[in-house]
Amino acid sequence: MKIIDVKTYHLQYPVKEKFANSSSWNTSRGAHVVEVITDNGLTGWGEGSDGLSRSALEAHVIGRSPFEYAAIWQVLHENRVSPRAISGLDIALWDVMGKALEMPVYELLGGAVRTEIPTYASGLFCKDRPDMTQALVEEAKGYVDQGFGAMKMKIGFGEAYDVKNVTAVRQAIGGDVLFAVDANCGY
Structure with a gap:
């Protein structure tokens, strides 16, 4: 072939x-x-x-x-x-x-290694919203409500912006949800 x-x-x-x-x-x-x-x-x-x-x-x-x-x-x-x-x-x-x-x-590729695949919600981008922090918090809570035990947020928009929003999202989702950030080479 x-x-x-x-x-x-x-x-x-x-x-x-x-x-x-x-x-x-x-x-x-x-x-x-x-x-x-x-x-x-x-x-x-x-x-x-x-x-x-x-x-x-x-x-x-x-x-x-x-x-x-x-x-x-x-x-x-x-x-x-x-x-x-x-x-x-x-x-x-x-x-x-x-x-x-x-x-x-x-x-x-060698057969099934597991019967379930852990997933995470990939979103939490910066958008043109009047209150971006509240928008991120609501989106993150929505992922938790959908059953995601992990999520990733985009950062790289300046230290003050990122610290404020990462802190707000972490507080909103609690400590049991895995939380990653992705700066896309922003720092």
């Missing part, structure tokens, strides 16, 4: 309310979806956060077996392709390998 084509699709959609991390305001969300097409008609799908260049795909992916996933990863990495872009291709390769072997990907 050989890869005969790789197609990439950039999906973009507007958000209802703009939000910020430490580096920019965002008015939309996006994803890069990767489709790997093989000569035996199987197709694999994956999602990454960056797109892949056509030249990298033609030079290092097309014509290879999807089972050469480690070598493909290595050569793309050596050619300075972003790991965030390679990840979508990697997922698509695993998808097509699972289809070829008629096995779910988790079995290809």
Whole structure:
């Protein structure tokens, strides 16, 4: 089985309310979806956060077996392709390998290790609100009400702003909820 084509699709959609991390305001969300097409008609799908260049795909992916996933990863990495872009291709390769072997990907990766996966709420972005602290507190309480035992908040907007809001959210959710912060290289 050989890869005969790789197609990439950039999906973009507007958000209802703009939000910020430490580096920019965002008015939309996006994803890069990767489709790997093989000569035996199987197709694999994956999602990454960056797109892949056509030249990298033609030079290092097309014509290879999807089972050469480690070598493909290595050569793309050596050619300075972003790991965030390679990840979508990697997922698509695993998808097509699972289809070829008629096995779910988790079995290809060694089988189930657990029956439950711990999750956390990822949100708590800065938004354009009159009382951002109260908005963050309400959002965090909503995550607790939904059953999340952990959450992550964006910081990186200045020490006073961050300390005020992190303190308010921590007080609102109590000490039993795991609470992480993500500065997106803001400090």
